[in-house]
Amino acid sequence: MTPGQFGVLGHQDRRDWPPLAADEARAVLGRYGLETEDILWHGQRPFSATGLVRLVSGGRVFLKRHDRRLRDMAALAEEQDFAAWLARQGVPVTLPLRTRDGTRAVERDGWSYEAYPAIEGADRYRDVHSWGAYASEEDARAAGAMLGRVHQAARGYDAPARGHRPLISTLGPLGGPTDGASGNGALRDWAAAEPGVLAALQGKNWHEDVARALQPHEARLAPLRAAIEPLWGHGDWHGSNLFWDGAAPRVAAVMDFGMADRSCAPFDLAVAIERHAVAWLDLTTPHPVRFSQLAAFLDGYRTVRALSAVEKSLVIAFLPLCHVGFALSEVGYYGTLLGDTASAAVAYDSYLLGHARWFEADEGQNLLDWLARHL
Template sequence: MTAPGQFGVKGVQAERHWPPLTLEEAGRVLGRFALASAPDTLLWHGQRPFSATALVKLADGTVLFLKRHDPRLRDYAALMEEHAFMAHLTAQGLPVQVPVKDRAGRSVTEENRWIYEVFRPLPGLDLYRDVQSWEPFFCAEQAHTAGRALGRLHLASKEYAAPARPNDRLLLSSFQAITQPDLETGLTQWGKSQPGLNALFQSPSWEPDLKVLLPFHDRLKPLLSHIEPLWGHGDWHPSNQFWTSSDPTAEICGIFDFGMSDRTCAAYDLTVAIERTAITWLASDYTVTWDQLAALLAGYQSIRPLSPTERRLVVAFLPLVHVEFALSEVSYYRTLVHDAASATVAYSDYLIGHAHWFARPEGQALLHWLEDTLEQTASCP
C-alpha cells in the first residue's frame, strides 16, 4: 500500500521525514518474535511525524502494530523508561497495552540500526486516528470522559517513583527548565543537552523573544516549591486513546503512546491536555472550545479533585506548558531531519506565537476563565 503524508507543524504534509515501513522489513523484525506465521500484508501506515508505524497482518490473520524509531530520538534506554511506566499503569488496572517481547525476552528490538517496538492491537476504535494534536474532541461528552480517564491515570501513577528522564531526551513534555527560579538560566542549562539550542540562545532575537515569557514565569515562580512530582502521560489527546464506540457516550478502552511521558506533576500534565485539545492552534484564528474545556476539567475533578495550589498551577503553567517541547522541536527539526522550514514554524509560530497569544486579551480572557472554572468544578459534588 502507498504510505500517506505525515502530520506536520502546520497540518498534514506530503513529505515524510522517516521512510515508511515495508513488508520485507516487518518480516525481518517480526522474525525475532515467537509468532505462528509470517507477515502477509501492511494494512495501514501511520501519519505521526516522529517515527514510522504500521499495522501488519500475519498470514494467520493476526494483526500487530509495528513502530520504528531512529535511535537518536528514542534509543533502547529511552524506550525502557516508557515501558516501565506503562507496565506500572497496567498493573494498576489501566487499559494500557505493554509491548510484545521477542524471543530474547526484550520489549525493544534493534535491527539494521533502527529501534522497534511491537504491540498487539488495543480493543475498541481508533476513533481519532486522523485527528492531529491541537484539534478538539468531537463532542463535550468525550472531553468529559477523557478528563475522567486522565484523573484515573494520575491516581494510578501516584506510587511510581522513577526519576525524571534525562535532559538529553528530545521531544518530552518536560518542565525541567521552566520550574527553575530564573527562566533564562533554566533554559540555558537545559538547552545545553538539546542539539543546536546553544546557538539559538546566543542569537540577537532570543533576548527580546524571551521577554514575552517572563511575566508568565513570574506568576509561576511563587508556586514552584509546592509542586508534588508525579509521572504524567505527556500528550493527553484523544488520538492517543481507543474508544468503545463513536457515540458521545463512548468510554476510553485503551491508552497508548507514552513517548512524551515524564516525571512532572498532575497540574502540568492536565495543562498539557488543555493545550493539546482546547485551543485551535492549527486554524488561522485561534479559538477556544469552551464547552469541551469545561467538560474536560469537570471530568478530571470528578475523579481527582485539584488542590487550591494545583488549580493555581494549572493557570500558571498554561502559557508556559509548550516552551520546552517547542524548543525541543526546533532542535529535532534542525539537527535530526534537517527541515529548516518546520524548525522556523516551531520557533516563531509555536514557541513565540502561542506565548504572544496568551499575552493578548483573548489569551488573558482564557486564563481568567480557567481560574474561575477550576474553582467552580472543584466545588461541584
Template sequence: MSAAEPGQFGVLGVQTGRDWPCLTAEEIRAVLAHYPGVVPGGTCAWHSMRPFSAAALVTGAGEACLIKRHHSSLRNVAALSEEHAFMQHLAREGVPVCLPCVTAEGTTALAHNDWTYEVFPRAPGEDMYRDVMSWQPYLCPEHAYAAGQALARLHHAAASYSAPDRAAGRALISSMAVIGQADLMAALQAWVPAQPGLAQALRSRSWQEDVQRVLSPWHDRLVPLLPEIVPCGGHGDWHGSNLLWTPQGDIACVLDFGMAGRTCAMFDLATALERSMVDWLAPAQERHVAGQDMAAFLRGYATISPPDDTARALLRAFLPLVHVEFALSEVAYFETLLHDPSSASVAYDDYLLGHAQWFNSAEGQAMLDVCSRRGTGA
C-alpha cells in the first residue's frame, strides 16, 4: 500500500513540506480493523494535499474508502460527532452527503493516541477540483450556478436543525459568535481567551487597535441588521473542491463539514462568495473578482431561495467580515500548534486584516454592490 507523498496547499500556494504526515500503510490497516463494514487492505491510491488534516483514498481490496486523520487538539471524537450529526440530518432532508462509516463500537469517529480518525465510503461523483487550490474560482459559470443552487437547498434543509453552536473552544470553525454581537470589541475580549492558543498568538500583536481600525467600521454597518438574523446551520467552507460533480456539471455530493457551525444563511452564502470569487493569492493590486461566476452563483441560489431586501443587506454587510473568526483561529493554529510564525503572520496580516481592507478597493466595492443589486440573483 503506497503512493508518492505529495506536497500540500499552504497559505501562499503549493508547498513541498506537509504540516501533517501522510497516512501510512500500517496506520490504515489498524484503523480499518475497527470498521467491520470496510474490507481492510488494498492500495493507497491518493493522498490529499488539503491542509489541517491528512486524508487518503484506499482502493483495491473491497469498496474504496477515504480515511481522514485529525490531530486531537483540532478535532476530537466529540467534534467529529457534531459534524456527523449535522450531515445525518441533511441526508434525511435529501442533501447528497456521504455519511461516515461506523465502528464496531457504534461510533462514527475513532481516537488513537494524539489522533482522531473518520472513514467514509467513496463518495459518488467526480472530484474535478482535486488539484485546484482551495478557495479558487469555479472552473466555469455553470459550476458556479449549480453550486449556488445546491447551497440554497442545504440551507433549506438546515433550517430544521436545532443543535447548539459548536464554535466555543473549537478551532478552525466558520463562526459568527463574535461578529454576530453588537459590541465587537467586548465580544472579542471574551472570545479570544477561550480559543486554544489564540491569546498567546496575539500577545505580540496590537490586535485591539487593528480591530478598531480595520474591522470595526465594517462591523458598524452590520450591527443594525443583527435583529434580522435567523440562525441556521451552515456548511462553513463551500467551494468547488468540497463538491463532487456529475458529468453534466451538477452536484453529486457535498463534502467536508469540518468548518460547519450554527450561523445563518446569508453568513454562509457570504462565506461561499468570499472563498470562491476572489483570487486571494494574487497581489492586492492585481486581485480580481470572478464576476461571471459570482453572478451565476447568485442566480442559482435565487432559483431556490430568492433573497429579499433584508437578505441582500445582510449579505453585503457580512461579506467583509465572514473570515474574521476563522482567520484568528488560523493565527493560533500556525503560531502555537505548528510553530510556524511566518504562516501565522500571513494569516493575521494578509487574511484577517488584508481581506477586510481589500473590500475598500474599487474591486471590493464593486463586489459588495453586486450583493445589493436586484435582478442578478442577489
C-alpha cells in the first residue's frame, strides 16, 4: 500500500503527486543501464515522488521524480553542482548517478528524474516531519557539527543565486548586502517575479498583512544587511535529510539539496534552527521550544565553525524571517500549481504570518533572548 505524505498540517492520506510506478521506474532506470525488479518503498515527503527501487542485480537505487515546472534539468544542475563542490571538499554527500549518455538527470513525459545510489547508513528520520525534533541531544549535536562542516566547505563556491526557482530557501525577499537598510522593496519585487505567488494572493490584503507581521523583525535586520557575507547553504537542514551511522549519533551522509541557494551562513543556520527547535505543529504544548536540543545543536556547530559577533546578531535577526521566501513560494505552489486553496491558506495564515507573529509573542521573544545569551 502506498503511504500518504507530509502536508502543511502534518501527515495526510492524500498525495499531491502520483507515486512512482514499476513500469515508470523500469523505463527511467533503463536510461542508466539498470534493470529494475520492484519498488521497495515510497517516500512521504511533499513536492516530488520518491522511491527505493530494487534492481535485478540485487542493488538498490533511490529514484526521485519532479514536475518540470518545479525542477527542470537546469534547476537540478544547480543543486547537483553545489553538492559536487561539497563532495570535493570532503563532505559526505550523495551524488546522482549518470545515465549511459552521461547526464545527471532524465526528462520524460513532462517530468524530471534523478537517480541516486542507495546510501550506506540508517534513514532514522524517514517518518519524521520536517519540523520534528531530533531523537536526542546527541543527534542534534552531530547535526549541528555537520552543518558547520557544510558551511566551511561552501567557502569559495561562487555560483550565483538561483533567482526565482520555486520552493527554495532564498534570501531574495529579505534583501541582501547591497539593498541598504530599507531592503529597497525587495519583498514586493520578489513576490511579483515569483511563479504563481501573486495569482494565489489575489483577494488578500497581503501587502498590509505581511508588513504588519514582518516589520518588527525587519527593523532588527535592517542595520545588519551590509554585513551579510554571501554563502551557499543547504536550505532544508533537518534530521530526515541526513543519513546516520546506525543507531550512533554520527551523520553518515547529507542528502537533498533541493532547497539550497546562495544566502549566507547565519541565514542557513537560522533555517536549521527553525526546522527543529520549535514544535510548530503543536504550539499549545506547555513547552514548545526544545532548548536542550537547540543548545546541543549550537554546541556541535561551534565545534567546527565559530560565529562572529555580527553573525550571531544576524542569526537572531533572520530566525523570525528565514521562512518568508519559502512560505510565500508555498502559497503559490499550493494555490496556483496544485489548485489546493485550503493548503495555500494554511501556508499563508499559519506559516507565513503565523510564524512571524509567534516571534513577537512571549515565547518567541524568550527564544530570541535565549539565543542572544547562548549563541
